[in-house]
Amino acid sequence: MKVVILAGGLGTRLAEETEIIPKPMVEIGDRPILWHIMKIYAHYGFNDFFIALGYKGDYIKRYFLDYCHINSSMTINLKNGHINTHENKAEDWQIHLMDTGLDTMTGGRIKRLQPWLENDTFMVTYGDGVSNINIQELLEFHKSHKCLATVTAVRPPARFGGLMFKGDLVDQFTEKPQAGEGWINGGFLVFEPEIFDYLTGDDDGLEVALLEKLADKGQLAAYRHQDFWQCMDTLRDKYRLKDLWDSGNPPWKVWG
Template sequence: MKVAILAGGLGSRLAEETEIKPKPMVEIGGRPILWHIMMHYATYGYNDFAIALGYKAEYIKKYMVDYCSLSSNLTVNLKTGKIDQHGGSRPDWTIDLVDTGLKTQTGGRIKQLAPYMNNETFMLTWGDGVSDVNLHELLAFHRSHGKLATLTAVRPPARFGHLQLDDDQIVEFSEKPQIGEGWINGAFFVLEPEIFDYIDGDLTHWEKEPLERLARDGQLMAYKHNSFWQCMDTIREKKILESLWESGKAPWKTWEDYNASIINGTSGLHRNSIDANALSSRA
C-alpha cells in the first residue's frame, strides 16, 4: 500500500527554521521530522512512499539522494571518480519525489499524486506531525466501514499549561491533551481512489470543500486516537518534540517497540488499546 506525504508548504510559522529548508526537513534528534514519519509507517510494513514537494523541493530531493551514501561505508577512487557503497544500514524504501508546484494547495498536491497511487486504497499524512497511531488498527477500521475516507481524530495538546485550582491555590499544573475539548483532524488518513473526484484542481484546499463534501455524502469517518499526537507548526512545538526525543521516551518512536517484539518472539506491536468507534466528522 502506498503512503502519500504532503511536504510542500511554506511553514511560515517556523520561519526561524524554514528560511533555509522546508518544514518536513526540520530536525528532531538530528533527523528530519519527515524521516520520523516515514520510520513510523515502515515499522508497520508500509515502505512505498510518494512525497508531494513544493517549497524548497530540491532540499528534500538532495537529502533522499544522499541518504544511501551517508548511511553507508564508502570506498572512493579519486582518480576514476568511482564510489562504492558497502555496509551501513539503509531502510528498504521506495520513494516517488513529485514536484507539485510552489503555490499548489493541499488538495491539488493530493490530486497530483493520483498517478502514483495505482488506483488502490492508500494512506496519507502531513509532513509535519508525528503520532503513535496503530496503523494496522487504523486500516482495519477503514475497511470495516466501507466508506471512501478515514481521518485520524485526535484531541489537541493544550497550548498552555492546564491549571486545576482550589480557590486561589494551584493544586495541579500540567500540559496534556484537552480531554474536555472536541476532536480535531490529526491527518493519518486512509483513502480510496474515488476521493480524487472530490478535488477540483491545484487551488483546492483538501481541508475545505473535499472533506466537507465527503462528510455531507456520508463518506468520511473518524478513527478516534486517544494516545500521542503532536504537530510541529511552531518553534515551541519543535522544542516539545526535541525534549521528548532527548528524554529517550519519544512516544512516536514505534520502531523500538517493533524491534523489541522481534527480539522477544512476539508478533505485532502491542500498543495501548484504541477506541475505534465510527464518527462522522468534518475537518
C-alpha cells in the same frame, strides 16, 4: 500500499526555521521530522512513499540522494567517479520525490499524484505531525466502515497549564499532555481512489475541497486516536518534540 506525505507548504508559522529549509526537514534529534513520520509507517510494513514536494523541495531531494552514502561506508575511485558502498545501514524504503508545484494547495498536490494512486487504497499524512497511532488498526477501521475516506481524529495537546483551586487559593498547577479541546484532523488519512472525483486541480485544499464534501456525502469515517499526537506548527512545538526525543522515550518512537 502507497503512503503520500504532504511536504510542500511554506511553514510560515515556523519561519525561524523555514526561511532556510522546508518544514519537513526541521530536525528532531539528528533527523528531519519527515524521517520520523516515515519510520512510523515503515514500522507497520508500509515503505513505498510519495513525497509531495513544493517549497524548497530541492532540500528534500538532496537529503535522500545523499542518505544512502551518508549511512554507509564507501570506496571512491577518484579517477572514474565510481562509488561502492559497504555496510549499508539505510532503510529498505522506496521513495518517490514528486514535484507538485510551489503554490499548489494540499488537495491539489494529491490530485497531481492521481496517475500513481488511482488503482488502489492509499494513505496520506502531513509532513509535520507524529503520533503513536497503530497504522494497521487504522486500516482495519477504514476497511470495516467501507467509506471513501478515513481521517484520524485527535485532541491537540494542552497549550497552557491549568490551575486547581482550594477555595480562593491555588492548590496546584496541572499540565495534561492531551486536552479536551475538541477533535481535529490529525492527518494519518486513508483514501479510496474514488476520492479523485472530488478534486479538480491545484487550488483545492484538502479539508474544504475534499473532506467536507465527503462528510456531506456520509463518506468520511473518523478514527479516534486518544493517545499521543503532536504537530510541529511553531517553534514551541519543535522544542516540545525535541525535549521528548532527548528524554530517551519519545511516545511516537514505535520502531525498535
